[in-house]
Amino acid sequence: MEKAIDKFTKYLRENHMRLTKPRRIIVESILEINKHFNAELLYEEIKKRDKSVSLATVYRTMPLLIKAGLSKQSFRCSSKDNYENAYNEEKHLHMICGVCHKIVEVNSEICMIKLQEMAQANDFTLKNINITINGICGDCKRKLKEEDEKI
Amino acid sequence: MEKAIDKFTKYLRENHMRLTKPRRIIVESILEINKHFNAELLYEEIKKRDKSVSLATVYRTMPLLIKAGLSKQSFRCSSKDNYENAYNEEKHLHMICGVCHKIVEVNSEICMIKLQEMAQANDFTLKNINITINGICGDCKRKLKEEDEKI
């Protein structure tokens, strides 16, 4: 497997862009996060390495990482865009609890294949598939029930 | 099938809320829209009927419509939340062109069933399933190719 930083460098070169220190740090930080993340969380991870990188640069760099194929847009939670590492192929599906905002990642090969077929059938060049299941997790469900019974 | 306005009235009553004129107009407007919509589009539709309803009320009413089961949150496009009528069961899946933002609605019974099973298996009370396929539509793909060839 091609190393992430090499893949990014290649993408940058092809588009007359430069591999700068902030960009290198951002790539390193992303690799450190092994789950979905939002700009804020990534920014915190980055600051562990270099406090001088600005939030603006984080936001500026995300689209580049996506175009380069390192990251992809995932779900949206609490008004924030979430991303994940693109190589994390097995975890395409998110169940979000509307109460505690806990996120469970699962996988469904069958759905993915079906959806790829559908894109193809509709003359659609697929970039990213996004599946979000909204609901209430077991824990919250139980708590809500208890509260109901108190009244 | 229960009429939308009755369903809404029932929900409101159960929650000590009132069926007011603005709310009635909003429900009527939603039924007039037979596709996905965002707050802005709904607001335009509402103004055809009554210019006095404010945008704030539209935003305030959306969560009620969702909880009442008339509408559901759908995808996000151009930084805007999109909704759709809940009874529109067959159209659960959206393919969004990242270039022209055209949205193609399709259906996949198999995916839906699979996802429902997964929710259940994870002790998750399902509220809403959301599938978005991002990519580039055939038309845009061709245009981009032509432009490439010009250079």
Next chain:
DNA sequence: ACTGTTTTTGAGAATCATTATCAGAAAAAC
């Protein structure tokens, strides 16, 4: 290494969809 050119950066302002506030209006209760 030096110089000119291009791209990038951090800081902070701007944007814009969505939410919150609040005093007055409407609806239900009495």
Next chain:
DNA sequence: GTTTTTCTGATAATGATTCTCAAAAACAGT
């Protein structure tokens, strides 16, 4: 019709994201 509760429009506030811009860094050629 009076009181109580819930709603509303107008408008201000919020907050994630994007934009601006002058200074800094990376690059290309010498």
